[in-house]
Amino acid sequence: MTSTSVKGAPVRAVGTKHVRVEGRDKVTGKARYAGEVPFAHLAHGWLVLSSAARGRIEAIETEPVLAMPGVLAVLHHGNALRLHTDFVGMLGTRPDPTCAVFQNDKVPHVGWPVALVVAETPEQAREAAEALVVHYEQQPHDVEFTGGDPNAYPVDGHMPAVTDKGDLESELAASAVVIDAEYTTPEEHHHPMEPHAATARWDDGRLELTDSNQGATWVVAELANLFSLDPESVRVRSEHVGGGFGSKGVRAHQVAAVMAATVLQRPVRVVLTRRQMFTLAGHRSPTIQRVRLGADPDGRLRALDHRALSRTSTVYDFVEPSAGVARVMYDADAHHTENQVVRLDVPSPTWMRAPGEAPGSFALEAALDELAEKCGVDPIALRLRNEPEKGPVSGLPFAGRNLRACFEEGARRFGWAERDPRPGVRRDGRWLLGTGTAGASFGAGAAPSTATITAQADGSFTVSIAAADIGTGARTALTLVAADALEVPTGRILVRLGDSAYGPAMIAGGSMGTRSWSWAVMAAAGELRERLVPGMEIPPQGITVRSDTTEAIAALARKERHSFGAQFAEVAVDTATGEVRVRRMLGIFAAGRIVNPLTAKGQFTGGMIWGISMALHEEARRDTVYGGPLGADLAGYHIATHADVPRIEADWVDDPDPEDPVGIKGIGEIGIVGAAAAVANAVWHATGVRHRSLPIRPDRVLTAVRLA
Amino acid sequence: MKEFTYQKAADVPGAVALLGADPDARFLAGGTNLVDLMKSGVERPARLVDVRELPLDRIETTADDGLRIGATVTNSDLAAHPEVRRRYPVLTQAVLAGASGQLRNMATVGGNLLQRTRCAYFTDLTKPCNKRDPGSGCPAIRGEHHNHAVLGASSHCVAVHPSDMAVALAALDGVVHYETADGPGEVPIGWLYLPVAETPHRETALPPGALITHLTLPPSPVAAHSRYRKVRERASYAFAIGSIAAALDVRDGVVHDARVAFGAVASRPWRARAAERILIGAQAVTETFGAAADAEMAAARPLAHNAYKVTLMRNLTVAVLGELAEEAGR
């Protein structure tokens, strides 16, 4: 068959359920993740991390370790390759010095990488790494994160640190009802189920990295910069990625693997242990947030003040911009929002699913619930009363804002109208019952990407793009998008991704991946269709077109571009034991066109379950005396498991983005936004006690009841 | 993990002989705790003697109508056993409240009793711990201890014992039987775990090199009306922050017999004898249950961040005894 049939396929793939195209490989164990690709003569590297919380390395006793069975090398600051760290990367950020390993003798926190031991087998590498004696000159450290720190300073991050509108104090003074409360969230960790893993090797002058990451283009650019290499000589592949959530960029293990492969001139694999992930994979900073709301008696906001403090390391400025969500969600005559950080002797935090919005929405949406209570206004009515016509701070128009529809549909399906607003009056055996709600928003953006599509002589099409499917279903979504764009059945589309060789593309991050990649696929498909005349002969090598969306995306007008959502939760609280169980949860979202309803449901409910987990379980503990993490494993750091997750539903209202070629906005993160607040608000409704600190642990419930 | 030799024992005397008096040798059964501790470096044995395939995997009724439970019976088989479910439901519930299905399929009864604390300082080699490294100090007392002991601890160690099963066995007056090179011995669960005092690294009364061969449970009519309730920071697959094993025999509104033990409050499963003394002979009412809990928790010495356990154990005692009394009244 040599003729194309780009027309005549009637089925619209986008919007219909489609099982994952790689699903069979995942359920049979055939899908190989980064640490599972075999290489001949593979050596194994094991990172050695600092036990000191601050100071410098005095000496490393390498000799005894080099004499151990199978040990090939010990890399450390005394012998490591010098790296170039003075650059701004693809995402507009400078490299976190934590990943520029072994460049000096300074130790800025517990768990800092101080050496890499490389051996023939993983068992040998592990034992040798554990046997390596490192001497430190210890200096006093400080890991205590408290409010009112005089050393706090504003940091912009991916948004301005401070925004102002109107006269906040005057509006507060003129308000009939004022809420002034402090909310805290703990240190949280991503913990994708697949630990970070990378194998580096040199092949004929080219650096090849088999890696688990959220963006091959990104990793290539960072490695090329760090090692002063031509980006064209670096190739990064990551066919299957076992979750990321913001943690899988360039980290110490990839850099260490490249160094070792360079020194040994053989393939070297470095895999992080779960314990090492607590200090090397990034995390979400704890936050201390103060929210002040001033309102008229009917709940109309006159003043909205949200100040968020987060924590960063002493080597890298990263801000958890929790106050940002207030700039989008609610109107007020006066607005003040600011994000500040303090530097402590802790690992560098990083982006973690809905950075800023996740903790910020907990504080803001809990404060609104308190305002609703104080005003005697229904929590949904209160929120709808403060719906802005345009960006509350920016004054820019919204590119679609369907929050009202989410609340109305959610309220109907959740049975909100029958809710008795009084707290602490519903009981089922030993359980007090309550319901809560919260609003949600998350930025909807797109970033430049390139894609290649080849029309094959057999009528099939190969889409190649350096996208990453970290579990989002991107591979399947792009298959559906391409099928519609080319008007062929999905079975004739092969999407290849996870390879930097396919050209620059956006990362899987910021809820922008699928949208950005789809745009590039649409552009390439459009051009290809113009080139394919019905009945024409396709040459054996096929016909290939390539797209680049840089210009199209730059042409987008400045607007407030966001997804929105309404979260609902019902909880049961046993105040005798402090146990809290979520009984049901519903999220309704306005998040653009839904490409694959089957996988989209998982994205939304997955985020909502992160919200349950954030509300009730997750909390990394740190010992202040020794400065390091405590209980740094998955028995000490609790994430929600099956038994914690109730009947949970997610659905969406029609909300296509007219300025996107497919209508997509992005769905990866909005599910967590507001979810913890909905649970916390439901705990108040069940018990009459406000919990302003997460997680709502049994001991906190017990103590609060005793004090109440 | 350092290199080690591995031998499979053929029979009980052989296992005891293989281990000998070597302080660097360990018995390996289910491995769910030992292998983990070897990975973290807390345990660094030079020799492992595998006892999992020893013929100690049976549960039998004893001549006095109690139960004899082999040391290599898995937690799963123990929990599912018809006689255990029928006559000692608290034991089935306690076992099922622990770990996960996979771990219960691996873990053995003997190993469960000898598992080590999950105190985060104990399992982290970079931090001091008197239990792991005698004399190095106990950072938990002034550090992170919200899930540490409120009963029977000392200024040397405030770690709690992690087993759920052992709490039920403590309430049921279980007896541990073991074999040594000098012959067999036995010790009641109540005496198996040594007081913390100044030697938290000395955890059990078993002689060096002893191999647990089986447990016996005495016949216990009261155990037919028993229950285990566990509170934890996740709904499943998490260690307790407080638990109770209780059995109650109520006749005409009066407590005829009672067994109570607490978990996650001490370095050992805590048999609540003071509570039992209040209960037996008293009216089976909430006030009695509260007074019983108060009598037991009067000895509590909470730290800065675990005083909630005193409230929790009182509430758990009132709730669970109340449920058992209500069922008895039906």
Next chain:
Amino acid sequence: MALPTSSVITLHINGEKFTLPVDHRTTLLDALRERLDLTGTKKGCDQGQCGACTVLVDGRRTVACLQFAVAAEGREVTTIEGVADGERLHPVQQAFLDLDGYQCGYCTPGQICSAIGALQEHAAGWPSAATDDLRPESGPPPLTAEEIRERMSGNLCRCAAYASIVDAVAQAAGTRAIQPAGTQADSEEQAA
């Protein structure tokens, strides 16, 4: 007496025999992944705290990270690569595929092996912490969502595909055919 710290062992995996020398420190999980190229069994925590390495040993679900390979000699190991019947997926696999019981897929082989084991345990009448009626004569408890959740709680999923995993396990349970290929067929009559 100098005893060896490594041994040549024979493992029985998915109905095949593999003879290999192992350092005694090698876990069953590392033997599968690093030595036998059976990488379907995943390493999520290496500490028995996530369930990603769940395999069936002598027909029962276990975690491969807390077993030394040398101690697994002579036991029948079934991994995710061995549960399908040739090209025909195991009903649990098929249900995970159909109902999207995963996202990133990394915990998936462990979830599937765990579900296979859990359904056998349920069919055999084993109670769980979610079971109210422990009396043995009551037989297997109704396989409610709550029962499935409790029985599957040893398998963490950070993508949090829990809702669809529970749906998949329930759907697979309805098919009765819960015996994996390659293990002894003693649960045919137990399948309630």
